[in-house]
Amino acid sequence: MxxxxxxxxxxxxxxxxxxxxxxxxxxxxxxxxxxxxxxxxxxxxxxxxxxxxxxxxxxxxxxxxxxxxxxxxxxxxxxxxxxELKYDGLLYWKEGDTTAFCPICYENEGKVIHLNYWAGSNMYPPNWTCKVCKNGFSLKR
Ligand SMILES: [Zn+2]
The missing domain is CATH 1.10.287 (Helix Hairpins)
Structure with a gap:
């Protein structure tokens, strides 16, 4: 243009x-x-x-x-x-984006994959799950 x-x-x-x-x-x-x-x-x-x-x-x-x-x-x-993704010790975050990214996919293959968030699911500890590698990440450590 x-x-x-x-x-x-x-x-x-x-x-x-x-x-x-x-x-x-x-x-x-x-x-x-x-x-x-x-x-x-x-x-x-x-x-x-x-x-x-x-x-x-x-x-x-x-x-x-x-x-x-x-x-x-x-x-x-x-x-x-x-x-630029920033690592908080568990997940990766992008400025202005409230959804975290998968650290396994990012660090293994450089793939920037949004995680799915599961709110209030005490039965299933992981708050964040990856739809690609299927790993779960819990904010309560
Ligand atoms: Zn993943």
Whole structure:
């Protein structure tokens, strides 16, 4: 999802490059004999103008790319911080998530599996059970 300003800048730069290529192509078609010195000079001036514009467009595109890289890095950092699991000595927890994660699945295979919570079941001591490895974890130790 590129923003409209970057897309417009890229399209504009491409258009300029295409125009320059056409200029050179037409020059080649005409052949050396038919070209007057004035025509040659004018075409070169046009080409130079286009190239200067292309160069400045690339400078602004580079700035856009750099700011996008920074934005991506920021988002990655945020994502990592948010997804980081914290171990409380029994279970793993994620910030802002009230459901614990299975320590066996996480430490064995790196799988992040939510546990099921069983409230008030005195008959079955484990408060938390894993639907994958079937282990149970009790908060009363
Ligand atoms: Zn498990």
């Amino acid at each position: 590129a923003d409209p300003a970057s897309l417009a800048a890229i399209s504009g730069t491409l258009e300029l490059v295409n125009k320059s290529v056409d200029l050179v192509r037409n020059l080649r078609k005409k052949g050396d004999d038919e070209l007057t010195a004035a025509e040659m000079r004018n075409t070169l001036i046009d080409l130079l103008d286009d190239l200067v514009e292309v160069k400045s467009e690339f400078v602004s595109l580079k700035a856009v790319l750099l700011s996008k890289d920074e934005e991506i890095q920021d988002l990655k950092d945020k994502l990592q911080g948010k997804n």
